[in-house]
Amino acid sequence: QVQLVESGGGAVQAGGSLRLSCAASGRTLSTNAMGWFRQAPGKEREFVGVSSWRGISTRYADSVKGRFTISGDITKNTVYLQMNSLKPEDTAVYYCALAIARSPGALARQYDYWGQGTQVTVSS
Numbered sequence: 001q002v003q004l005v006e007s008g009g010g011a012v013q014a015g016g017s018l019r020l021s022c023a024a025s026g027r028t029l030s031t032n033a034m035g036w037f038r039q040a041p042g043k044e045r046e047f048v049g050v051s052s053w054r055g056i057s058t059r060y061a062d063s064v065k066g067r068f069t070i071s072g073d074i075t076k077n078t079v080y081l082q083m084n085s086l087k088p089e090d091t092a093v094y095y096c097a098l099a100i101a102r103s104p105g106a107l108a109r110q111y112d113y114w115g116q117g118t119q120v121t122v123s124s
Contacts, residue, residue, distance in 0.1 A: 002026040002113040004096050009118030012086055016122070020081040022096030022115060033099045034079040035111055036070065038092035038120075047106035048094070051079065061106070064090075086122045093117040 008020040022034065035050035049060040051070040058070055067086075072079040079096060097111035104110035 004115035006115040006118040009120045011121040017084045022079045024077040032102045035097045038094045040092040088122050088124045091122050
């Protein structure tokens with residue numbers, strides 16, 4: 001079993017920053033990548049970014065590239081999503097996800113474990 005716990009969400013004004021954390025516990029030895037997704041009200045869950053467990057490779061959605069950065073501390077089993085220059089359209093519930101697959105992409109079905117989500121609200 002793997003458990004993922006997100007934290008760091010909140011309300012900020014446009015142009016502000018937030019750093020989300022995702023702490024993993026349980027059987028994490030088989031983990032190959034950690035991804036971030038978000039879901040806004042009335043919309044489908046969308047891919048934000050993904051990083052290999054050791055941070056060797058990263059991939060970001062075009063909508064956040066250059067503004068968001070995934071990093072991590074594998075000794076603490078924790079992955080971070082640094083969000084800068086936030087826009088109102090970034091408002092969503094953000095989820096971290098763990099993938100056993102070696103090279104998961106933007107599809108939610110490629111991820112095996114999910115956190116409960118943390119709300120990010122960006123006001124204009």
